[in-house]
Amino acid sequence: MEIPVLQQTVTAQKQPGKTGVLIVNLGTPDSPSVPDVRNYLREFLMDGRVIDIPVVSRTFLVNGIIAPFRAPKSAKVYKDVWTVNGSPLKYYGEVVERELQTALGEDYVVRLAMRYQNPSIEAGLTAFQQLGLTEIIVIPFFPQYASASTGSVYEKVMEIVGKWQVIPKISFTNRFSDHPKFIEGFVRLGRKYMAQQEYDHFLFSYHGLPERQILKGDVTxxxxxxxxxxxSMHAMNQYCYRAQCFDTTRRLVSELGIPEGKYTTSFQSRLGKNPWIKPYTDEVIPQLVQKGAKRVLAFSPAFVADCLETIIEVGVEYKELFEKNGGEHWQLVESLNDSPIWIETLVDLVKRAAY
Known part of the structure; x- marks a missing residue:
């Protein structure tokens, strides 16, 4: 006699209990005062994934040269970006924390953290530990993966939870520069300015990295x-920061309908004399003017919240450089900040990680 086989359909379901969602941005000084800026620079630059040189050399460089001399200059710049709500990067993070909590509902607990300074990653994880959460989802606010940003968040989280007696399920979002809603967010912002006037050229400026860090990522x-x-993007360069940036540009250009020859990808914020990934934004700008570009729309798709690098570096310093060389109109496209489509992007990233 043939025995019937019982078939069972397995449906993915979320485990009972709450899920912690830790959203992490780079960080900001507690205030624009010189001591607070110095503390921020020391913590940031002493990270071995940021300045990847031997610890003795890094300690001398950061504590003996960079922090003492750069802090007063950086403090003046931070005062220019500071608002009545404090640091824009932290303020937008706090708004996103509230909006994301509302969008996700009571099954989730959302906490904002900064890789450097406050609120700290440790404080956020400790709060989760005391709640007895079923799992933790960590979303670094860096669209493109880099060892110095996303990798550093991973390392810090694992350093902390590695000391716990009970380690819950932990999921990380690696990168989201190809997420349709992330792309659409910048496309909407770009179209807003493109509807107001015509532009000769479109610049996509990303935060730079030393070339040696890119080479280290090429294990082959x-x-x-x-x-x-x-x-092009493929299996062997999918974690290359530079390749991801060029891929982001291609996606935005395609959606915005920008023709070949009318856009440039470049890299900003280089530090020191060692070579960083090219082309350099501050060298590209004069060349654009020489080629006839008088009106430029500038994007910063490596940042999800406006900060010193977008507001001051791209919005003010590059505008002055552009005009000094004969350019007429320079427009910065703001970051996603607390826009509804950014919240939608985050909800989707959380839901993908939770199942």
Missing amino acids: GQVCKFGDCCQ
């Missing part, structure tokens, strides 16, 4: 050549 030693290797 055969892929990264700083040439055509970044002109």
Whole structure:
């Protein structure tokens, strides 16, 4: 006699209990005062993933040279970006924390953290630990993966939870530069300005990294050549920060309908004399003017919240450089900040990680 086989359909369901969602941005000084800026610079630059040189050399460089001399200059710039709500980066993070909590509902507990300074990653994780959550989802606010940003958040989280007796399920969002809603968010902002007037050229400026950090990520030693290797995404360069940036530009350009020859991808914020990934934004700008670009729309798609690097560096300093060389109109496209589509993006990232 044939025995019937019982078939069971397994449906993915969320486990009972609450899920913690830790959203993490880079960080900001507690205030624009010189001591607070110095403390921030020390914590940030002493991270071995940010300045990847031996610890003795890094300690001398940061504590003996950079922090003492750069803090007073940086404090003046931070005062220019500070608002009645404090640091824009932290303020937008706090708004997003509230909006995301509302959107996700009572099954989730959302906490904002900064990789450097406050609120700290440790404070957020400790709060989760005391709540007895079923799982924790960590979303670094960096669209493109880099060891110095996303990788550093991973390392810090694992350093903290590695000391716990009970470690719950932990999920990380690696990158989201190709997420349709993330792309659509910047497309909407770009279209807003493109509807107001015509632009000769479109600049996509990303935060830079030392070339040596990109080379370290090429474990084969055969892929990264700083040439055509970044002109497409594939399995062997999917974690290359430079390749991800070029891919982000291609996606935005396609959605915005920008023709070839009318846009440029470049990299800003380089520090020191060692080579950083190219082309450099401050060298590209004069070249654009020389080629006839008089009106430029500038994007900063490596940032999800406006900060010193967007407001001051791209919005003010590059505008002055552009006009000094003969340019007429420079417009910065703001970051996603607390826009509804950014909240939608985060909800989708959480839901994907939770199942």
